[in-house]
Amino acid sequence: DTAVSQTPKYLVTQMGNDKSIKCEQNLGHDTMYWYKQDSKKFLKIMFSYNNKELIINETVPNRFSPKSPDKAHLNLHINSLELGDSAVYFCASSQEPQGATDTQYFGPGTRLTVL
């Protein structure tokens, strides 16, 4: 019973392509997040959604578009992939919208490699 799941686990693609990463949580949480972890292991918030509504967009290029069809899912679509997009992308969820005070549960990560 995986609490937060992501697909795919690995994604290798060419520059300029468009790709999507899917995330699902079965914890009944109201808030979901996308983080990017670069090669130096720095984990940085990208987006936060609460009950399908966008709360945070941390100066992420508009090539990245999150979509939340329902509160259990938060997918990430990336257009026109660039070399600098290579990273591990983590999805996470928490019960409360104030993610600062509530434990976040992370998915296993998607390692994206752009060639």
Next chain:
Amino acid sequence: GQNIDQPTEMTATEGAIVQINCTYQTSGFNGLFWYQQHAGEAPTFLSYNVLDGLEEKGRFSSFLSRSKGYSYLLLKELQMKDSASYLCAVANQAGTALIFGKGTTLSVSS
């Protein structure tokens, strides 16, 4: 703005005690988290401090001093499986997301 500092790397031996420090500067404060991340895996929750003092949980303890903008994670009776990155995190100004430090990679040797 938010700024979080922690050492990049630390080493220790099995059975020892290690203290990982974290200093932070934030516009507001809603508490401080420690997460553990093994190589190639997701971060997992270790502790949350919102009041000053020491919180103990088994072999791990976390301390907070809000006036000093300082926290530490104390790991006792180190085991090889404790080799991981330890991430310090505080809230953004709106309290809606966590800002993570760059993490401290701990290597435990026998």
